Amino acid sequence: MTTRTVVVGSQVGLHARPAAKFTQAVQATGVPVRISLGAGEPVDAGSVLAVMTLGAGHGAEVTLHADDDAVLDSLAALVASDLDAA
Amino acid sequence: MGEQVIRGLGVSPGVVCAPWLRFGSQLATSAQDPVGGSVEDEMVRVKAALGGVADEMQARAGRVTGVAAEILSMSATMARDPGIVAATEKQLTDGMPTAHAVHLAFEGVCAKLEALGG
Numbered sequence: 285m286t287t288r289t290v291v292v293g294s295q296v297g298l299h300a301r302p303a304a305k306f307t308q309a310v311q312a313t314g315v316p317v318r319i320s321l322g323a324g325e326p327v328d329a330g331s332v333l334a335v336m337t338l339g340a341g342h343g344a345e346v347t348l349h350a351d352d353d354a355v356l357d358s359l360a361a362l363v364a365s366d367l368d369a370a
Numbered sequence: 371m372g373e374q375v376i377r378g379l380g381v382s383p384g385v386v387c388a389p390w391l392r393f394g395s396q397l398a399t400s401a402q403d404p405v406g407g408s409v410e411d412e413m414v415r416v417k418a419a420l421g422g423v424a425d426e427m428q429a430r431a432g433r434v435t436g437v438a439a440e441i442l443s444m445s446a447t448m449a450r451d452p453g454i455v456a457a458t459e460k461q462l463t464d465g466m467p468t469a470h471a472v473h474l475a476f477e478g479v480c481a482k483l484e485a486l487g488g
Contacts, residue, residue, distance in 0.1 A: 304444040331453035332444065337482035 288360040289347045294367045297341035302367035307332040309362055317359065318349040329359075385438050403467035409459065412468045416458050419472075424449040454479070 294302035310317045310329045318326035319335060326349050327334040340346050346363060350356050376389060406412045424446040431442035448454075454475045461471035 301440060301444065304440070304447060307447065328452055328456075331451050332447050333451045333479045334453045337479060337486065339486040 285349055285351055286353060286356060287347050287349050288356045289345055290360040290363045292340050292342055292344045292346060293364045295342050296368050297344065298338065298346065298363065299336055303332050303335045305367045306359070306362055307335055309359060313352070313355045313359070315350055315352045315355050317355065320347045320349070321345075385441070397469075399467070399470040399473045401466060401470055403470055405465065406468045409462045412462055412471075413455075413459055416468060416472060417455065420449050420454065
């Protein structure tokens with residue numbers, strides 16, 4: 285299991301539409317991915333409700349956990365971007 | 371129409387602004403409701419019910435565009451959420467009646483979101 289730690293780029297945090305876009309991207313990979321906030325317990329990154337209840341605000345540090353480096357890289361870039369801008 | 375103050379929790383600005391006329395009648399479930407079949411059988415029913423809700427929301431999303439479509443589409447995603455399915459299965463395994471198990475699964479998420487500030 286490898287990880288990427290990244291700072292949340294969306295202005296509203298990883299919530300609402302940004303959370304939905306992130307979760308859809310996770311589901312599209314077909315790979316099990318987990319996400320944790322700070323030193324917290326990792327939760328299913330494919331569950332929008334689990335991601336929203338993390339409470340990861342703008343600028344928060346989250347860690348992505350998966351077995352696939354390419355998937356981690358693309359998801360980390362997504363989290364770092366402003367997902368509410370599009 | 372004259373200016374009007376609407377109180378509440380503001381979400382999705384710019385889509386629609388109107389007074390909320392009524393909620394549907396609340397469905398009450400209880401831990402004392404009759405327990406259904408095996409966890410496996412009940413999970414088939416739960417997934418079918420959640421899928422039905424999600425399908426309807428997705429169909430509604432198809433009739434609008436932009437942010438409104440995104441919100442409905444996301445609501446559909448929430449109905450199918452794997453976290454809800456897992457939490458419901460846990461409640462059923464703990465002996466809860468089926469409808470109440472689903473209710474508790476969603477209430478668990480509501481409590482977490484309320485703790486985050488709504």
